[in-house]
Amino acid sequence: MTPIVALEGIGKSYEGPRGERTVALTDVSFAIHEQEFVSLIGPSGCGKSTILNVVAGLLPPTSGNVLIAGNVPQAALDARKIGVVFQDAVLLPWKTVVENAGFLLMIAGRLDAAGEARVDALLQMVGLAEFRHHYPHQLSGGMRQRLSIARALALDPLLLLMDEPFGALDEFTRHRMNVELLDIWSATRKTVVFVTHNIAEAVYMSDRVIAMSPRPGRVVDDFRIDLPRPRTKEVRYTREFNDCVVHLQRLLERDEDTTP
Amino acid sequence: MTAGTQQTFGLSGMQALRVALFVGLLLVAWQLLSDHFRMPVYLLPSPLAIGKSLVADYPIYAKHALATLTEIVIGFTTGVTTGVLLAIAMSRSQTIANALHVPILATQAMPTIAIAPILIIWFGVGLAPKVIVITIFSFFPVLVNTLAGLQATGDQMVKLMRSVAATEWQIYRYIRIPMALPHFFSGVRLAAAASVIGAVVVEWVSSDRGLGYLLILHESRLNTDKAFATLVILICLSITIFALTAAAERRLSWTKRLGLS
Numbered sequence: 269m270t271p272i273v274a275l276e277g278i279g280k281s282y283e284g285p286r287g288e289r290t291v292a293l294t295d296v297s298f299a300i301h302e303q304e305f306v307s308l309i310g311p312s313g314c315g316k317s318t319i320l321n322v323v324a325g326l327l328p329p330t331s332g333n334v335l336i337a338g339n340v341p342q343a344a345l346d347a348r349k350i351g352v353v354f355q356d357a358v359l360l361p362w363k364t365v366v367e368n369a370g371f372l373l374m375i376a377g378r379l380d381a382a383g384e385a386r387v388d389a390l391l392q393m394v395g396l397a398e399f400r401h402h403y404p405h406q407l408s409g410g411m412r413q414r415l416s417i418a419r420a421l422a423l424d425p426l427l428l429l430m431d432e433p434f435g436a437l438d439e440f441t442r443h444r445m446n447v448e449l450l451d452i453w454s455a456t457r458k459t460v461v462f463v464t465h466n467i468a469e470a471v472y473m474s475d476r477v478i479a480m481s482p483r484p485g486r487v488v489d490d491f492r493i494d495l496p497r498p499r500t501k502e503v504r505y506t507r508e509f510n511d512c513v514v515h516l517q518r519l520l521e522r523d524e525d526t527t528p
Numbered sequence: 529m530t531a532g533t534q535q536t537f538g539l540s541g542m543q544a545l546r547v548a549l550f551v552g553l554l555l556v557a558w559q560l561l562s563d564h565f566r567m568p569v570y571l572l573p574s575p576l577a578i579g580k581s582l583v584a585d586y587p588i589y590a591k592h593a594l595a596t597l598t599e600i601v602i603g604f605t606t607g608v609t610t611g612v613l614l615a616i617a618m619s620r621s622q623t624i625a626n627a628l629h630v631p632i633l634a635t636q637a638m639p640t641i642a643i644a645p646i647l648i649i650w651f652g653v654g655l656a657p658k659v660i661v662i663t664i665f666s667f668f669p670v671l672v673n674t675l676a677g678l679q680a681t682g683d684q685m686v687k688l689m690r691s692v693a694a695t696e697w698q699i700y701r702y703i704r705i706p707m708a709l710p711h712f713f714s715g716v717r718l719a720a721a722a723s724v725i726g727a728v729v730v731e732w733v734s735s736d737r738g739l740g741y742l743l744i745l746h747e748s749r750l751n752t753d754k755a756f757a758t759l760v761i762l763i764c765l766s767i768t769i770f771a772l773t774a775a776a777e778r779r780l781s782w783t784k785r786l787g788l789s
Contacts, residue, residue: 324691345693352691354684362706362782372692
């Protein structure tokens with residue numbers, strides 16, 4: 269089966285203002301298959317977000333090959349088949365909840381009856397149906413982020429890219445959002461690439477965790493999480509869960525020590 | 529929310545009543561004091577004397593007010609348009625922004641009152657020098673604020689739009705322009721006030737009509753009551769223009785509509 273994401277030997281370097289080259293990524297290879305939930309984890313500067321931009325087709329790599337569902341990333345981009353969620357919800361403050369949820373579909377020219385029905389269903393799913401005529405400033409941080417997830421899912425994307433989506437939320441809200449995102453994921457079974465620097469979050473949510481290290485950004489481990497699904501809150505208190513967390517923590521800490 | 533509307537000086541009925549009451553009290557006090565001390569009219573005319581002058585010479589004031597209003601409407605419109613076009617150009621291209629930076633600052637750094645005579649030498653005492661001065665006075669606040677507004681759209685928002693292959697026009701139409709509107713209106717409000725000042729300044733230097741001309745004429749002849757009457761009209765004109773821009777802002781700007789500041 270063709271993987272949804274296939275990266276082969278991806279390298280990315282930037283030229284600075286004085287001609288010096290900064291290597292952001294070197295030799296990154298991995299594949300993500302349909303319906304997989306994969307987290308990219310690592311400290312700041314390890315190129316997690318750069319990978320996301322490369323996968324989204326927003327940034328061409330300096331070297332290597334990217335294939336999205338067997339095609340160039342631009343094809344998926346042009347088909348509006350990539351859903352993106354950022355750390356900030358980036359909602360339009362002058363549009364209501366339902367208008368925000370359908371906004372990207374409208375831009376893509378696909379806000380037809382079927383699109384509107386999907387928006388309604390998604391608002392129901394993320395628990396915002398009764399707030400459909402509210403404005404973003406009337407929502408809490410968690411609600412805003414749920415809305416931005418609904419907006420991305422409204423595109424019915426091939427792939428959902430999430431760049432530290434809960435990084436700006438407090439610990440309790442973050443955890444509630446983790447549980448809710450897992451529910452959403454179970455219902456939609458989208459392929460997800462989830463960037464985070466929270467190890468417990470990555471382990472709790474993912475089928476696989478790809479650990480990265482900085483300067484230059486590279487993959488240090490591609491770690492399968494074999495915890496049973498559906499995952500309850502209780503899973504976080506099991507020995508297996510903690511083993512995974514400890515393994516990743518050791519890996520990333522060891523890495524920290526070797527970086528200058 | 530009232531906090532938002534108060535900022536634009538849009539008054540509710542109750543507030544308007546309070547303002548009218550306050551101004552009325554001031555006028556009564558002024559009248560009583562000037563009666564009591566028998567102030568000569570050329571020093572400080574009483575409100576009644578000013579009112580009499582307004583009624584008696586009503587057609588003259590109307591004629592000059594219309595002249596000034598025409599200058600302001602044309603100059604202000606030109607200024608706002610210039611400001612918006614420059615802001616768009618400068619937000620699109622860093623090269624253009626760098627090239628225009630100093631010349632634009634120069635238009636604000638030079639003493640416009642002092643160059644008004646040059647403009648009159650070049651363009652005569654007609655409409656042209658007035659429109660130019662008002663434009664110079666009013667484009668700058670619009671430019672600065674609109675530019676800030678166009679740059680207020682965050683990188684993530686632009687990236688989100690690019691992730692669904694949005695066109696450059698769609699990004700302007702749906703994101704940058706609405707995002708810039710509240711900033712634009714802050715500029716327009718400042719420009720409205722500045723354009724009235726600009727009109728009076730240039731009429732003062734040399735003109736054969738307009739409220740600024742009338743003002744200096746009456747002042748030089750010690751017709752203080754008539755000078756005050758002219759001032760009253762000028763103030764009313766300013767407030768009207770200000771109220772119109774505030775009304776436009778309430779209709780068009782989402783921050784006002786949603787009561788956000």
